[in-house]
Amino acid sequence: MRVHVVDDNETNLLLFSQLVSGLDSALEVQTFLDPYQAVEACRCVMPDLVLVDYMMPGMDGHQYITAVRGMPGASEVPIIMVTATDERSVRHRALELGATDFITKPVDPAEVKARLRNLLALRKTHLKLRDRNVWLREEIGKATRTIIDRELELILRLAKAAEFRDPETGGHILRMARYSQLVARQLGLSEEDCSLLLHAAPMHDVGKLGIPDGILLKPGKLDEEEFKIMTQHAEIGHSILQGSSSRLIQVAAEIAATHHEKFDGSGYPAGLAGEDIPLFGRIVAVADVFDALTSVRPYKKAWPVEKARDLLQENAGSHFDPRIVAAFLARWDEILAVRDTFIDKAEDISIAEL
Secondary structure: OEEEEEOOOHHHHHHHHHHHHHHOOOOEEEEEOOHHHHHHHHHHOOOOEEEEEOOOOOOOHHHHHHHHHOOOOOOOOOEEEEEEOOOHHHHHHHHHHOOOEEEEEOOOHHHHHHHHHHHHHHHHHHHHHHHHHHHHHHHHHHHHHHHHHHHHHHHHHHHHHHHHOOOOOHHHHHHHHHHHHHHHHHOOOOHHHHHHHHHHHHHOOHHHHHOOHHHHOOOOOOOHHHHHHHOHHHHHHHHHHOOOOOHHHHHHHHHHHHOOOOOOOOOOOOOOOHHHOOHHHHHHHHHHHHHHHOOOEOOEOOOOHHHHHHHHHHOEOOOEOHHHHHHHHHOHHHHHHHHHHOOOOOOOOOHHHO
16 A cells, blocks of 8 residues: 655654554555645555645645545545644644544654554555445446346347248348348437347247248238238237346337337237337338348349339338438448348358347
């Protein structure tokens, strides 16, 4: 530990230095005749305890305390002021400025040692608590990261489970999730919300786990009854995910339930319209349709990206929220870059890709 002794009298510096060193040979004692030099030394390395005289030329003890207390990390450092016995007003002012304790002249060595020993012990305790708090924050951060990773793994595994029963590919969920994130950023959402949407969006079609294969895998157009059954995947997905205490799963449930709602109210399952449709659901609706149109499926060829872009523009205000379409198109170059990066592939996708 480091102790500063600040006094314009060399005899006093020697006396206090010896008293401090006598407490513990491991203490590092630095003495200063010039209070300005002492202040600069604090800027470089903050001491663990300070002994400072009140009466000094150029800068008195009050000014010294003010200068040091204004530095980062100085609020918990004990500062002892040395004053004369009749300087009560000086002591009161020093307390207001942040002095921790006082020593009166002429000094009593036994008293000085006792005060120093107690304050150094308090400082050691404070440093231990500070280090423990840092350790606790790091451990909490690690535990939180573990929980988040497990949630992301759950998201990925459920999305892949739905993928096994659906002709859509792993590339689809990577692309539409990143399209959604780009739109969220364009809309000015917080980075936390953008990340939340990126990781929740892949769960949009998890409800297809509950759709019969004969309908889900049918290569041709669905008849009216089959389409009615297919629309149930939104409600099924919501029922799979609802009720979680995890914010991530809650958002995924919301997206699963609302990504087939249409801005004009003609969508399903609830017929919501306009801003009654949650924002994340409106974003995923655009990202999902664009990627579905521009991807190969067993029952269709991939559309050219320009044709899919035109469809989004033509249906802004009916199927899609116009503001979401505008945000999507504002990121067009990045959208195309995502499409070219996350191509359809047979191998498994990983959490790191989400």
